[in-house]
Amino acid sequence: MFVKNVSFVTSPSLGGSLVVGIYEDGTVGAGADVLGGKIVDEIAQYVRKTSFYGKLFESFSFVSSFGEHNHVLVIGLGKFNAQFSDLDLEKIGAAIYTGVKKLDKKASVAIGDSDIKSNAKMPQLLLAFGSLLKSWDFDKYKPTKNEKVKLSTLEFCTGNVADAEFEFKKYKNIADAVFLARSVVSEPANVINPLSLAAIAEQELAPLGINIKVLDPKVMQDLGMNALLGVAQGSANEPRMAVLSWNGGDASDKPVAFVGKGVTFDSGGISLKPEENMHEMTYDMAGSGVVLGLLKAVALNKLPINVVGIMAMVENMPSGTAQRPGDIVKTMSGKTVEIRSTDAEGRLVLADAIWYVEEKFSPKIIIDIATLTGAIVVALGHEFAGLFTNSDELAKQLIESGDATGEKIWRMPLTEHFDKSINSEVADMLNTSKPSTRGGSITAAQFIKRFIRDVSWAHLDIAGVECTSDEIFVCTNGATGFGVHLLYDFLERMLPIDCVLSSPLLRRSEA
Secondary structure, eight states: OOOOEEEEESSOOSSSEEEEEEOTTSOBOGGGGGGOHHHHHHHHHHHHTSSOOOOTTOEEEEEOSSTTOSEEEEEEOOSTTOEEOHHHHHHHHHHHHHHHTTTOSEEEEEOOGGGOEESOSOHHHHHHHHHHHHHOOOOTTOTTOOTTOOOOEEEEEOSOHHHHHHHHHHHHHHHHHHHHHHHHHHSOTTTOOHHHHHHHHHHHHGGGTOEEEEEOHHHHHHHTOHHHHHHHTTOSSOOEEEEEEEEOSOTTSOOEEEEEEEEEEEOOTTSOOOSTTGGGGGGGGHHHHHHHHHHHHHHHTTOSSEEEEEEEEEEEOOSTTSOOTTOEEEOTTSOEEEOSOTTOOHHHHHHHHHHHHHHHHOOSEEEEEEOOOSHHHHHHTTTOEEEEESOHHHHHHHHHHHHHHTOOEEEOOOOHHHHHTTOOSSSSEESSOOTTTOOHHHHHHHHHHTTOOSSEEEEEEOTTTSEESSSSSSSOSEEOOTTHHHHHHHHHHHSOHHHHHHOTTSSTTTO
């Protein structure tokens, strides 16, 4: 579920909940002036009687005894005249949703332009975007749903309703794309498998003008994708690879390619994982979920750029036909891999998928996204994704987008020492490093790097950020959709300024 009705108004509607901002010094935000001086004074007097101090993102609500609203939610705006980032505004919006969702069916937010000091042309757009992102909840399998949530309509006061409604279309499209990624990642493995995920890609993206080609095992075998097929051979569910193409730029422009790991369930194969937390391995297709959501955002907002998305989808299961430790497979590239652990499967899937996109599309940039290693969680926890790249410029661009969207990434090293640790005595390489090397997220990235030719490349290890149980991201508990907004922002920033100025849905507030 999510708030389906987000709108913009000149003044708060009668009834429902009212949201006003207040600073640490007790001053009520100027956006509340539309209510009239008497009501603003009464709100300020009420707040002074409480222990609420206007700390940023904090809120409290009370039953209204004045005006024409049932409840009032006071949201902290921090220090007076403080500078807010876009992410700050989204988090304020998220706090607003959290505060009002159980109060009434409708809420009106009286926080105006003058309350917010930021670079955003219309701060209300980001407040609304944050509220919308926060409102999503995966309640599909809850028989009674979340009956405590009453809110269905959220409106934001602004002096320019027409512009706000128009420009919010872009943010609504991004939110829809994030929700798609969150939804498929949240589904259990008895619902999402390679075949059903490929079908969802066709259903969601084909109507938007994205060209979709789905490779079956026979086609992949003919192409020599033995690394990917080896991971899948123990499962009753056949593998699939969905190739998603958006041709929004000039025909002569090389595309930007995104390759997503899509292990719809990872038991570890013969190298079976421990029972504890194995249920979380339904999330191991999050990379493909990000690619799916990203392409939806690109198509909905009609980005004038060529983009290719690869969803490389397998299920890794133990059986009599499963791949064994000690097996040697020949990848699409012709390079051979000695399998030391069948639980190091994601890099095998990516190796063939990356080689495919290089051969078929000659992209100018390749970014792969994968829940690849537990080691990255040890290194970076649940706040940052790991970034590995062969390009300083690409690293800079991705980090900027990560900081802007709150989907933060941290650059990790790639060195000859770690590369040598995956050399095999009987094949070109091992799929895991020698035990003494450690640095498992780095050696995994080094493995992928061996399949990168002369192209700018980045690998995002999102194993620690694809789901959450705290307030790091603008979402509820569970799947975050981490990467959709980050990579969309990255693509937008690549566009020439004339494209931005000519397209009404692209960064209008900053152009």
